[in-house]
Amino acid sequence: MINIVLFGKPGAGKGTQAEFLKEKYNLTHLSTGDIFRYNIKNDTELGQLAKTYMDKGDLVPDEVTIQMLQSEVDKNPNSDGFLFDGFPRTLAQAAALDAFLESKNQSITATVALEADDNILVARLLERGKTSGRPDDQDEEKIRNRYDEYNQKTAPLMDYYKAQGKFHSVDGIGTIAEVTERLTNVFDKF
Template identity: 55%
Template sequence: MLNLILFGPPGAGKGTQSEKIIAKYNLIHLSTGDLLRSEIQAGSELGLKAKTLMDQGLLVPDEVVIGMIDHKLSAHRDAAGFIFDGFPRTVKQAEALDTLLASHNENISVMVALVVEDDELLARLLNRGKTSGRPDDQNEELISKRIQEYNSKTKPVADYYQQQEKFVPINGIGEIETIFEEINKAIAAV
């Protein structure tokens, strides 16, 4: 089973590349945002707990998100693998994910990180903001804050997987197909 974390800052091209990876490797897309919405819509116990917290403006705790991922893993035991999107965002979440996967006799195969310089990210997101309609892609100050947040809080997750020799940095600047070829090489090396 291929379990891949697609990693990188906002604007690095994760959405574009994840679609290509999912199509080629037949992976189940695990987006924490999508999981939260579907559990809430299904009215599951975890979904109701998450909705109560979200309605109060609170963040959903890691154990609730891990529980939702556990449900998804259990529901797709015959899957070719999973691509993790938006999770883990902290080392604590990475440790919890590793523990969960081990309970299913699985592990993270590889973390592919799209590496893009901050000034390029800013330009990409401002450009995307012209067509996406997303207000967070139209405000230079907000974009800088998101990139800063990634650099300070999320980047340590890369170090965590680097210590496990599962971290593969890939230049996220260039032609989409060229970047995808590099991702394929990283997957083939697993």
């Protein structure tokens, strides 16, 4: 079983690449954004709890996010592995994920970061915002704010996984096919 953490700044192409990778390697794709939306839309107990924080403009606490993710892993006992997209975002979440997987006699196989220049990503998101309708993709200041948060909270995960010998960096600039090929070259080593 392989368990991969895929991360990168907003607009780096994680969602697009995750679609190819999950098919090619028969992985279960777990996107925290999708999991949140599902739980809120279906009014689950965890969704209701998350919504109370979100309605106040607060971040959902790690323990709620972790419970949602654990629930999704438990729903897929026959999976060949998981592709974690958007999780972990903090060192506390990474430690919790390691502990949870260890309780299932599993571990993170590798982490792969899609790297790209901020200015290129801003342009991508502003373009995406024209068709996606997402307000957070239509305002350059909000986009750069998201990058600041990423740098403060998520970037330290690189050191965490480097210390475990599980970190890989992939150039996220180019055509979708070019980036997919680069990722495949890394994934084929696992």
